[in-house]
Amino acid sequence: MAGLICWNCGRATDIEGKVMRSDACPHCRSDLRCCRGCRFFDPTSRWQCRESIDAPVPIKEKSNFCDWFQLRMAVHSHNRKMDLTDSKDDRKKRFDDLFDD
Numbered sequence: 001m002a003g004l005i006c007w008n009c010g011r012a013t014d015i016e017g018k019v020m021r022s023d024a025c026p027h028c029r030s031d032l033r034c035c036r037g038c039r040f041f042d043p044t045s046r047w048q049c050r051e052s053i054d055a056p057v058p059i060k061e062k063s064n065f066c067d068w069f070q071l072r073m074a075v076h077s078h079n080r081k082m083d084l085t086d087s088k089d090d091r092k093k094r095f096d097d098l099f100d101d
Contacts, residue, residue, distance in 0.1 A: 006030060007037040007072060008061075019071060021063045035060035039072040044088065 004015040008030035015023055015032065023032045035041050035057050040050045047056040051068040 004032065004071065006032065007034075021065070030061065031063040033063050033069060035064065035066070037072055038066070038068070039070045040068055041072065 004013045004019065005011070006013055006025040006028060009025060009028040011025070011027045013023075013025050013027075013032065019033045019037075021033050024030060025032060031037075035048065038049075041048060041060065042050045047053055048060060049057075049068070053066070053068065057064055057066065
């Protein structure tokens, strides 16, 4: 069992199930229940969140009490972390492809 993958260092944390506000990565000590570890985190969105939050969260790397929090899905591939969501370059390429003739 590898458990949750840390959003910061990309290593397995051995945490299974629900992530508590006090949970931190045993390797780099980063908070796990934070904006950067959430599936709705998006640097290109308003307040860097794809959900309709009422106010910005000032420090995205620290634990918070956001009701929208859901774990971001990530997998390991050949010793590197890989998001299952599209990168900014992937989205830009798909957009540019719309106008190619």
